[in-house]
Amino acid sequence: MPHHRFGEGPRAEEGFGMAEITKRSDDYSRWYQDVIQAAELAENSPVRGCMVIRPNGYAIWENIQRTLDDRFKELGHVNAYFPLLIPKSFLAKEAEHVEGFAKECAIVTHHRLKQVTVNGKTTVVPDPESKLEEEYVIRPTSETVIWDQYRKWIQSYRDLPILINQWANVMRWEMRTRMFLRTTEFLWQEGHTAHATAEEGRAETLQMLEVYRWFAEDILAMPVVCGAKTANERFAGAVETYSIEAMMQDRKALQAGTSHDLGQNFAKAFDVTYQDAEGKVEHVWATSWGMSTRIIGALIMTHSDDNGLVLPPRIARTKAVIVPIWKNDEEMAAVCAAADRIAADLKASVGLIHVDKRDKMRPGWKYAEWEQKGVPVRLELGPRDLAEGQVMMAARHDRAKNPVKFADLGTALPAELERIQADLFAAAVKRREEATVNVDTWDEFVKLYEGEGGFAHCHWCGDGDCEKAIQEKTKVTIRNLPFERDETVGTCVHCGEKSIGRVLFAQSY
RNA sequence: CGGGGCGUAGCGCAGCCCGGUUAGCGCGCCUGCUUCGGGAGCAGGAGGUCGAGAGUUCAAAUCUCUCCGCCCCGACCA
Numbered sequence: 001m002p003h004h005r006f007g008e009g010p011r012a013e014e015g016f017g018m019a020e021i022t023k024r025s026d027d028y029s030r031w032y033q034d035v036i037q038a039a040e041l042a043e044n045s046p047v048r049g050c051m052v053i054r055p056n057g058y059a060i061w062e063n064i065q066r067t068l069d070d071r072f073k074e075l076g077h078v079n080a081y082f083p084l085l086i087p088k089s090f091l092a093k094e095a096e097h098v099e100g101f102a103k104e105c106a107i108v109t110h111h112r113l114k115q116v117t118v119n120g121k122t123t124v125v126p127d128p129e130s131k132l133e134e135e136y137v138i139r140p141t142s143e144t145v146i147w148d149q150y151r152k153w154i155q156s157y158r159d160l161p162i163l164i165n166q167w168a169n170v171m172r173w174e175m176r177t178r179m180f181l182r183t184t185e186f187l188w189q190e191g192h193t194a195h196a197t198a199e200e201g202r203a204e205t206l207q208m209l210e211v212y213r214w215f216a217e218d219i220l221a222m223p224v225v226c227g228a229k230t231a232n233e234r235f236a237g238a239v240e241t242y243s244i245e246a247m248m249q250d251r252k253a254l255q256a257g258t259s260h261d262l263g264q265n266f267a268k269a270f271d272v273t274y275q276d277a278e279g280k281v282e283h284v285w286a287t288s289w290g291m292s293t294r295i296i297g298a299l300i301m302t303h304s305d306d307n308g309l310v311l312p313p314r315i316a317r318t319k320a321v322i323v324p325i326w327k328n329d330e331e332m333a334a335v336c337a338a339a340d341r342i343a344a345d346l347k348a349s350v351g352l353i354h355v356d357k358r359d360k361m362r363p364g365w366k367y368a369e370w371e372q373k374g375v376p377v378r379l380e381l382g383p384r385d386l387a388e389g390q391v392m393m394a395a396r397h398d399r400a401k402n403p404v405k406f407a408d409l410g411t412a413l414p415a416e417l418e419r420i421q422a423d424l425f426a427a428a429v430k431r432r433e434e435a436t437v438n439v440d441t442w443d444e445f446v447k448l449y450e451g452e453g454g455f456a457h458c459h460w461c462g463d464g465d466c467e468k469a470i471q472e473k474t475k476v477t478i479r480n481l482p483f484e485r486d487e488t489v490g491t492c493v494h495c496g497e498k499s500i501g502r503v504l505f506a507q508s509y
Numbered sequence: 510c511g512g513g514g515c516g517u518a519g520c521g522c523a524g525c526c527c528g529g530u531u532a533g534c535g536c537g538c539c540u541g542c543u544u545c546g547g548g549a550g551c552a553g554g555a556g557g558u559c560g561a562g563a564g565u566u567c568a569a570a571u572c573u574c575u576c577c578g579c580c581c582c583g584a585c586c587a
Contacts, residue, residue, distance in 0.1 A: 019520085029581075048578080104586075141587095175510075175585055182586070235587095243587095255587060294587055325546055332545095364547035382546055392546085475583095509587090 019372065023306050028250045029178075035300055036179050038372040039309035049177040049184030053293070056373065057180075059317035060296055061187065065167060067219055067315075068189060068291065071211055077163040077191060082145045084169070085136035090144035094269040100236020101140045104173040108136040138171045143237065143262075143288060146192045147270040154194060154284060157276045161204075162194040180297030181254070181509050188292035194284045196274065198263070201285035202240075205261040208289040209242045212257035220295070221312040221425035222246050222302045223432055224256055225455075225504055227480030232464050235288075239263035245479040245504065247432040248301040251454040253479045253506035256298050262286035297509075303397070303424050309374030310397050312424050313417035319351040320413065321375045322391070323366045325382030332359075335381050342379070342391070342409060350413055353379075371396060376420050377413065395420055397427075438502065445493050445505075449474050455506050457485070459499035461492035470494050470505075479504045 019038040022030040036042055041057030044050075053061065069079070085108060092098050112130035116123060139145070146164070153159060171185050191208060195201040209226055216222045224244035234241040238260040246256045267273070267283035275281050303310040313319055322339040326332035336357055343353040354375070356366050363380065370378055380392040385403070393412065394401040397420055404412045435454035439445045448456060460467070460478065471477050480503070487501035 027581090033580085044579080046578095100586095170587095172586075174587090176583090186587080188587085258587070290587080292587060323546095327545060359545095362545045362547085362549060364545090365549085366547090368548045380546070384546075 021306060021308055021372070024249060031306070032297075032301060033179065035304050035309050035372075039374055041296070041300075041309070042179050044179075047184070049174060051179055051183050053187075056317075057296065060299070060311070060315060061293060063315050063317060064215075064291075064295065065189070068211070068215060069165075069167075071215070072165050072189075072191065075163075075207065075211070077165045077193075079166060080164045081166055081168070082139075082142050082149070084139055086139050086142075086145050088135045088137050090148060091137055093144060094237045094266060096265075097143065097237035097269075101172075105140055106138040106171050106173055108132065108138065139168070140170055140172045141288075141290075142166065142168065142170075142190055143192065143266055144270070147266045147272060147286070150192075150194055150284075151270050151272045154272055154274050157196050157274055160194055160196045160274060160284065161200065163191075163204075164193070165189055165191040178297070178509075180293055180300070182294070186293045188290050191287070191289045193287045194267075194272070195286070196276065196282075196284065198285050201263070201287050202261050205240070205242060205259045205287045205289070208287070209244065209257070209259040212244050212259065212289075212291060215291070216244055216246065216256055216295075217425065219312070219314045220299050220302070221314075221421055221428060222256065222298060223425065223429045225480065225482050227482035227485070227504065229258075229480055230464065230467055230478050230503075232467055233478065233480075235260045237262060237265050237269075238288075239265065243480050245506070245508075246298050246302060247428075247435060247455060247506070248298070248509070249431065250301075251435045251452060251507075253455065253504075253508040254294075254298045254301070255479070255508065256295055257289075257291040259289035260287060262288060302428050304374070305397075307368075308372030310424070311374040311376060313376045313421050316374065316376050317352060318354045318375050319417060320377035320379055321354045321356055321366075321370045322379045322381055323356050323363050323370070325363045325380060327383070331383045335383065335386055338386055338406075339379075339381050342381075342406070346410060346413060349410060350417070367394075377416055379413075397424060439493060439505075440490070442494055445476075446474060449476050449507065453507050455479075455504060457482075457502040458493035458505050459490035459501065460503045461495055461497040462500040463492075463495070463497070466492060466495045466497075476505050476507055479506050479508060 021034040021038055024031045039056055040054050042054055043052045045052050091101065109132055110126035110130045111132060112127040113124040114127035116125055150162060153162065167189050169185055169187050173184060174182050177183050193204050195204060213224055213226050216224045224246045226244050227242065229241040229243055235258065240261040242259045243255045244257045245253050248254055264283040264285060266286050272284050273281050274284055299315065300309065303312065322343060324335040324339045326335050336355065339355045343355050346353055367378060374396060376396050378394045378396065380394065385391055390403045390405050391409065392401055393404045393416060395416060432455065437454065437456055439448060439456040439458050445456065445458065448454065467478055482504050485502050489501065490499045491497065492499050
């Protein structure tokens, strides 16, 4: 079997040339890959599990970075950069942390290659002479290097809080990878803060989770459920882990951001203490929080359709594309001039508007291409429109198409972008609500996940072994204990013991 | 790492079972002309160590073995 299906399908048989996208209903994961390829977001690299993020994909990441970074800074955080390589011994300092990451670390053992000739062929091997005394681990996350520095930076309560974020790449040697969702190397931001009190640390953890909720819902139009992870699902070394959980179009859950209350675990492991106003020496309180390129996968799977990528306007680099239509050079000059004027006039108020002047491609081809690439709005401008003083404005997500007078465009286009943003969010909320149920019996539970799946709010006893048993039997996990949940005591959907109330179950990415 | 599928031009494929000159087809790409309001038409053209290595043979894309890679499904995870 080929792993891509471009060129197939009914249209391909008719001789059309553009990339074909597998329908969601035919093969959801193939569809996901096709959308990524058609929109030119990313490609596989020569290294298994790694990916090349192409300009269209990276533009999304740049907007994510800009938006989050601005918000972090508004809240008083500053950026810094810590190194890629971590002394192996650092990782061993926090017991749970080692256990959590040991299995997926890449290790640097040598610092030099050597040319050798085997069977007449020249190749390179690690030079045995260059073996490192202390091996390095490529960071799977940076708590350890950062806390080793924080020890040096913190002596007094006057040094606190430390509110540092870094934008970086990390590596986790995953067995199975999927573009954006789980790659061996990925990009993220990781915030690492240090506080004088437990309350302050806890407040920071929750504040940053709220930033992620805001970002997912208001910017990405992706509704999320905020809540606390169970002990089993907690970050290695955290006292409490909180997550935002989104639902994809295949009804599976995706953890889109996490925020950890690390308590004093890392401060103790790295001996980071401070002296308070009374002169008492205490370990500091820590948090960490992250959002990664995985969110781009979530974005794709939340909004895109069988025609390709759909991007919410607030995260799209190109807000609109103008497709000029002409029959001859004279018309071309006229419509292109008008298109340029519109793009220039609206740049400040709307953002980037691309004018697609490519010759040799007909308008219909361009419409289809820009649809695949997810540009929220298309403006069609031909000689007839020019005569009428209007453009045809078409929305990517619902294909609504209407004429708009040039004079009205300055208000109509921003309004249309807002309508799209709101529609996408509403549609995602609706999809989620329709796929969310309360389930009270084990039979129903099993039936739900043998069938369509979705989010299920169920009573749970609070026992980790029971949670694991459920996972082993059904592949379904507790996504989190939502902040807004039914805490009425009932009986556990699995074991029948007294429950701690309802928690959120789903199959997940 | 287990099960399944698959590597032939940039992409998608045929050819392989049954070995035989110069390895085809569609799309894309390049040139030209006509086109241009939802995936254009015609003409000409460029492009291949058939995943890698070894073996069998007069002869290998085709048969055998080994290796590498990719995709899907599992076990692990953000």
